Amino acid sequence: MITLTEENYIKSIYQLGRYGTLTVSTNSIAEALETKASSVTDMVKKLAEKGYANYKRYQGVSLTPQGKKIAADVVRKHRLWEAFLVEKLNFTWDEVHDIAEQLEHIKSEKLINELDKLLDYPTHDPHGDPIPDKNGDIKKTDKTLLFNLAENTKGVCVGVKDTSSSFLKYLDKHKIALGSEITVVSREDFDDSMVIEINNLKMSISQTVANNLFVKEG
């Protein structure tokens, strides 16, 4: 049996390693889980013993195929529950993360499959993140950060990188949502801010905002 804590470590390793990094550092895991590096070392040894992780002292960690499957399952559950909360229970996208952190550990294959069916097999969660399928496979889309768009190009908002409540509320306030069409009007060199047009209104956004919004070009 796998414990709740083990699942959380595996999920962290998975998510930290998601953008190419072959191996994940002890410190980054500790930071992500708000725990201490020494605790991470302990757990990572255990995960390696159980066959979920590859680990050599001082060399970082990666997941075995078995570990990856577990991680993808947890992520799948997390995102399906988020979709459920928004679609069926009137939650907003800034309210769902913490509850999904709890729900993602519920063990029942039928439950998650029925949830999937009830929601009509969604491919993305309310933040635009893809939902892994039953096999753990994710079909990745060619999205880029708004920050990478050149002047006078357009994009459609397809996701957020920062899913913190404060950022999501900022977006709500300015009527920026998944599906919004955004045009980059101009870029400011000195502070990397940019002026965008959205809903026929021009507004200035900071580099931070532009670096946390995913868009699909064109």
Next chain:
Amino acid sequence: MITLTEENYIKSIYQLGRYGTLTVSTNSIAEALETKASSVTDMVKKLAEKGYANYKRYQGVSLTPQGKKIAADVVRKHRLWEAFLVEKLNFTWDEVHDIAEQLEHIKSEKLINELDKLLDYPTHDPHGDPIPDKNGDIKKTDKTLLFNLAENTKGVCVGVKDTSSSFLKYLDKHKIALGSEITVVSREDFDDSMVIEINNLKMSISQTVANNLFVKEG
């Protein structure tokens, strides 16, 4: 903060004490939770310290008003989740208990209130057990065990006492469900079995069955 384990102990004390017993024995809690009496003693001391239980050595345990509120909340969540699984996710009444045992510990007031709304404020779970309201109040109905019915009296099935999968499947097989009208045709003295009529068919049931079916007389 209250831990998952503490919640489970409190729920057990609540449910064991539900039929009148002023105080619940250490052994009965141990049996209900499949643990050892010595572990129960430890936990019960802690619950008393935290103000959730009344406890004097060798004298059994009861819940304080605070403890009762916690227990009723957990039971409310358990039964609402069971109703949800059956109503919205195509589960049968014999499949829901174990999953609800997990879901009952999810912490989110909004979640449970929205679930309540989605289900249109159900008063009973799929086994006929009443769902406590937000204040922890349960309106109890005047149900009795089928075993207590005299010959030639009728009752409507309104609940089950044993919620084990095997018993529920037995009922399914013989087309006995909540709402079924049952007539006691005759009673057998020597083994306490009885013959009942249901769906225009006569069948014999054992004492065990009659002692685990709740009916509303008349």
Next chain:
DNA sequence: ATATAAATTTAGGTTAGTCTAAAAATAGTT
């Protein structure tokens, strides 16, 4: 290449929840 800084691991200790075995209290029986 060596010194220093940063990251990681080890060593030893804490807490929650559990267990077994032994001791103490209560209940039941003659």
Next chain:
DNA sequence: AACTATTTTTAGACTAACCTAAATTTATAT
């Protein structure tokens, strides 16, 4: 009332997950 059986509690020990502080390894900079 005294003996026995049952129930409950205590004592001491275990595991999972965590911590701090010290030691070790790797990385960085002169």
